[in-house]
Amino acid sequence: MRFMRHQRLIVPVAIAAAAGLALAGCTSGESTPDDSSGNGEFAGTTLEVSAAWSGAEQTNFEAVLAAFTAESGAAVNYSSFGDNAATTLGTQIEGGSPPNVAMLAQPALMNQLAANGNLQPLSAEVIAAVAENYSQSWVDLGSSDGTQYGVWFKASNKSTMWYNADLYDQAGAAVPEGWDDFLAQLQIVADSGYAGISIGADVGWPLTDWFENVYLRTAGGDLYDQLTNHEIPWTDPSVTEALDVLATLWGDDALVEAGAAQRTFPESVTEVFGADPKAATVYEGDFVAGNIADDGTSTVGENALFYDFPAVNDSAPSVVGGGDVAVSFTDDAATDALMQFLASPAAAEVWVPEGGLTSPNNNVDTALYPDDTSRQIAEALTGAETFRFDMSDLTPSAFGGTAGQGFWQIMIEFLQNPSDVMGTQQKLEDAAAAAYAG
Amino acid sequence: MTQLVAPVANSPAGGDKRRPPHGSSRRRMFMIALGFLAPALVFLGALVLYPIVYTVVRSFFSAGGGEFVGWDNYVTMFTNDSTFTAIRNNVLWVLVAPAACTILGLIFAVLLEKIKWATAFKLIIFMPMAISMLAAGVIFRGMFQENPNLGVVNAALVTVNSAFGQDAAYPGAAGRDGLGLVQDRGVIASESTVESGSEQNFPLVGIRVDSVPAAAAQAEPAVNARAGQLVGTVWLDVVRGGGGTSGQIDDGKTGLPGILVDAVAADGTIAASATTDAAGRYVIDGLAEGAYRVALPAANFDEGYQGVSWLSSTFITGVIILSYIWIWAGFSMVMISSGLSAIDRSLQEAARMDGANEWNVFTRITAPLLSPVLIVVFVTLIINVLKIFDLVYVIPPGSAKPAANVIAVEMWTVSFGGGNNQGLGSALAILLLILVLPSMIINIRRFREERQQ
Numbered sequence: 001m002r003f004m005r006h007q008r009l010i011v012p013v014a015i016a017a018a019a020g021l022a023l024a025g026c027t028s029g030e031s032t033p034d035d036s037s038g039n040g041e042f043a044g045t046t047l048e049v050s051a052a053w054s055g056a057e058q059t060n061f062e063a064v065l066a067a068f069t070a071e072s073g074a075a076v077n078y079s080s081f082g083d084n085a086a087t088t089l090g091t092q093i094e095g096g097s098p099p100n101v102a103m104l105a106q107p108a109l110m111n112q113l114a115a116n117g118n119l120q121p122l123s124a125e126v127i128a129a130v131a132e133n134y135s136q137s138w139v140d141l142g143s144s145d146g147t148q149y150g151v152w153f154k155a156s157n158k159s160t161m162w163y164n165a166d167l168y169d170q171a172g173a174a175v176p177e178g179w180d181d182f183l184a185q186l187q188i189v190a191d192s193g194y195a196g197i198s199i200g201a202d203v204g205w206p207l208t209d210w211f212e213n214v215y216l217r218t219a220g221g222d223l224y225d226q227l228t229n230h231e232i233p234w235t236d237p238s239v240t241e242a243l244d245v246l247a248t249l250w251g252d253d254a255l256v257e258a259g260a261a262q263r264t265f266p267e268s269v270t271e272v273f274g275a276d277p278k279a280a281t282v283y284e285g286d287f288v289a290g291n292i293a294d295d296g297t298s299t300v301g302e303n304a305l306f307y308d309f310p311a312v313n314d315s316a317p318s319v320v321g322g323g324d325v326a327v328s329f330t331d332d333a334a335t336d337a338l339m340q341f342l343a344s345p346a347a348a349e350v351w352v353p354e355g356g357l358t359s360p361n362n363n364v365d366t367a368l369y370p371d372d373t374s375r376q377i378a379e380a381l382t383g384a385e386t387f388r389f390d391m392s393d394l395t396p397s398a399f400g401g402t403a404g405q406g407f408w409q410i411m412i413e414f415l416q417n418p419s420d421v422m423g424t425q426q427k428l429e430d431a432a433a434a435a436y437a438g
Numbered sequence: 439m440t441q442l443v444a445p446v447a448n449s450p451a452g453g454d455k456r457r458p459p460h461g462s463s464r465r466r467m468f469m470i471a472l473g474f475l476a477p478a479l480v481f482l483g484a485l486v487l488y489p490i491v492y493t494v495v496r497s498f499f500s501a502g503g504g505e506f507v508g509w510d511n512y513v514t515m516f517t518n519d520s521t522f523t524a525i526r527n528n529v530l531w532v533l534v535a536p537a538a539c540t541i542l543g544l545i546f547a548v549l550l551e552k553i554k555w556a557t558a559f560k561l562i563i564f565m566p567m568a569i570s571m572l573a574a575g576v577i578f579r580g581m582f583q584e585n586p587n588l589g590v591v592n593a594a595l596v597t598v599n600s601a602f603g604q605d606a607a608y609p610g611a612a613g614r615d616g617l618g619l620v621q622d623r624g625v626i627a628s629e630s631t632v633e634s635g636s637e638q639n640f641p642l643v644g645i646r647v648d649s650v651p652a653a654a655a656q657a658e659p660a661v662n663a664r665a666g667q668l669v670g671t672v673w674l675d676v677v678r679g680g681g682g683t684s685g686q687i688d689d690g691k692t693g694l695p696g697i698l699v700d701a702v703a704a705d706g707t708i709a710a711s712a713t714t715d716a717a718g719r720y721v722i723d724g725l726a727e728g729a730y731r732v733a734l735p736a737a738n739f740d741e742g743y744q745g746v747s748w749l750s751s752t753f754i755t756g757v758i759i760l761s762y763i764w765i766w767a768g769f770s771m772v773m774i775s776s777g778l779s780a781i782d783r784s785l786q787e788a789a790r791m792d793g794a795n796e797w798n799v800f801t802r803i804t805a806p807l808l809s810p811v812l813i814v815v816f817v818t819l820i821i822n823v824l825k826i827f828d829l830v831y832v833i834p835p836g837s838a839k840p841a842a843n844v845i846a847v848e849m850w851t852v853s854f855g856g857g858n859n860q861g862l863g864s865a866l867a868i869l870l871l872i873l874v875l876p877s878m879i880i881n882i883r884r885f886r887e888e889r890q891q
Binding site for chain 1: 835
């Protein structure tokens with residue numbers, strides 16, 4: 001009997017505990033509205049804002065929102081939807097209660113929501129603020145079918161070439177100017193007994209980023225957009241040109257460290273910045289700084305430095321990257337004020353000194369960045385004449401996002417056999433045709 | 439069960455006098471049985487039957503599910519390259535893995551019966567079963583890495599090889615481009631022939647400044663050649679920190695000592711050789727008049743044996759099957775040894791008494807008696823192998839993924855791994871189901887036969 005009673009007690013307690021945990025899980029992204037909301041224009045109004053950010057990013061973004069609260073008086077609730085932007089927002093829209101403002105990491109999702117009529121077009125004031133603070137690439141990226149919906153708040157730079165400064169100094173190599181000089185500098189490094197560059201091609205995404213950077217430089221932004229939307233085929237001569245340029249590096253065994261096909265991307269970073277470096281350069285986006293810090297041997301900003309992805313045939317400064325775009329779902333003055341705030345340099349300047357934010361806003365004071373490397377990343381981004389979103393993220397995932405198939409796999413095959421440009425183009429075209437049709 | 443049911447079933451039947459009690463009670467019994475079975479049937483229907491039927495239906499629709507495409511997905515399945523590789527690999531798996539596991543398990547079980555500490559050995563052989571397939575995959579991927587510094591298999595091969603060979607002093611060196619040197623299969627040689635009594639220099643690159651022997655000194659130009667001599671300098675044409683002119687002996691460029699230099703006559707024989715000194719100079723003496731090619735033989739630069747590229751397309755399926763056998767041989771051993779412990783020992787004893795040797799006892803007595811267990815193990819492994827996923831998903835690096843593909847992985851990739859084509863994915867799932875069915879039927883039939891015995 002005693003036992004029975006215990007059991008009866010335990011079950012509800014366990015259920016309550018489980019439910020409590022589940023609830024805690026659901027609400028952990030929420031933050032309480034700031035109490036400091038006092039007497040501003042929108043005192044008494046509460047806005048809901050969602051983004052993917054959690055942890056330190058959430059803390060920093062909440063500081064941005066608190067600055068808005070201090071300015072306008074409107075309280076702002078932040079909640080994180082993690083990796084499930086499409087599902088979470090879709091459910092909220094179905095239920096008739098979307099957030100006022102959301103930060104989206106995929107332009108495709110913004111276009112889809114805009115096409116469904118869920119998004120509010122930017123007001124004239126926000127459009128003016130964007131025009132004042134952003135370059136045209138960002139305006140275009142924030143537009144869908146000619147209407148502006150989004151304000152880009154956060155950006156990433158995937159046109160950074162990271163190098164081990166100790167090895168470059170020892171070899172006498174310098175930061176290159178242009179693609180040919182890039183190959184020459186890698187040769188100088190290779191002469192000194194280290195591989196010029198390490199490539200991690202265990203999965204295809206670093207290789208698609210290589211292609212995108214070269215293509216943006218050889219073909220330009222317009223063709224890049226057309227290729228992204230599959231308006232021109234992959235058998236186009238512009239693709240041939242880009243692959244030919246890539247082959248000058250990938251086909252040179254003296255420059256590329258052997259064994260690329262079996263090396264993971266983090267391993268390729270360790271090959272350059274680890275305790276026993278074998279190569280001097282590794283290409284990928286600004287997040288490589290995190291890989292270098294994880295490895296712990298080299299220090300970003302001291303002996304782990306980067307230069308911009310080299311220009312090809314004197315191409316203008318171009319950056320391939322990603323970012324988070326703010327879009328609004330409701331048509332009211334407080335939401336509009338928040339969008340204006342997010343488009344102003346003041347919003348980004350709250351977060352920038354804390355680190356972790358690269359702002360695409362041209363008028364953000366770059367002196368505020370916490371270190372030289374992040375300042376250099378941001379300046380490359382805002383200084384770029386052409387910015388394009390990572391192509392493989394914009395194509396159907398069957399083509400641009402599947403391990404073992406499509407763009408990723410074909411680029412791995414091209415790395416292994418860089419002489420087969422025509423065959424590679426045909427394979428890409430076949431894969432694209434199937435994926436865009438589906 | 440019956441005690442509980444009977445009173446409920448009987449009392450109303452007794453009250454109804456117009457109907458024959460027999461039929462009515464049977465129907466009631468049926469209804470009650472149905473009532474008890476209903477929850478299980480609902481679960482079975484919802485969780486097993488409905489998904490199967492829906493998958494069949496889904497396999498006739500397009501990627502998005504909106505359009506009926508008939509047999510298109512099945513046609514794609516057999517015409518598409520990657521799916522075809524997957525099916526071919528699955529066949530290979532079914533042919534090799536279950537048989538290998540069963541045979542190994544049988545050998546272990548029979549041999550371990552005869553030794554002391556059998557349990558300890560069984561425990562060790564069974565241990566891999568306790569590791570998740572995913573972790574086992576990670577282990578095997580690590581073991582078979584190509585780089586000998588990372589992969590233990592290649593490390594062993596390279597160690598054994600280098601124990602028998604001499605390590606080259608300057609692995610990976612190359613001649614400076616555009617300065618009259620050619621490189622062929624590791625030999626660095628002068629592009630054109632050189633008359634005896636003259637000089638041939640070798641500016642080399644691709645050697646780390648730190649790895650030059652301590653004895654090396656600043657490179658120096660060779661002394662003027664006398665008749666019958668070939669002279670020159672072999673040096674590292676790199677200055678630490680950059681600078682210097684390519685192909686010239688500048689300050690800061692070190693000579694490479696200990697390099698063998700051959701003078702190759704016109705007929706390809708080696709006329710004479712010399713070795714470089716600390717400043718990189720060599721003097722080949724005693725040559726007849728004539729033209730020679732000066733060559734640095736490959737032995738100076740040999741990078742040595744680098745091991746086998748296990749995770750390349752060629753070997754990848756073999757490696758994965760090996761890891762599978764490593765895990766599942768333990769399972770079949772345990773099953774077979776439990777079968778062994780159940781068989782009638784007197785038959786073995788009798789055979790031994792009649793003078794049969796151990797091999798005959800095994801092939802004529804033990805193996806036939808074990809055959810029911812062997813078949814169960816074999817069929818279970820076939821089913822298991824057909825749906826193999828984890829190992830194939832984890833072990834191959836990107837470049838070898840297409841070569842290692844199997845149906846289950848292809849199904850996942852096509853429908854959820856980014857392909858977003860759940861029509862084709864469903865068709866693959868149905869193919870997998872059809873392939874597994876015969877083994878399932880065999881198993882069920884065997885169970886039924888056993889119960890009837």
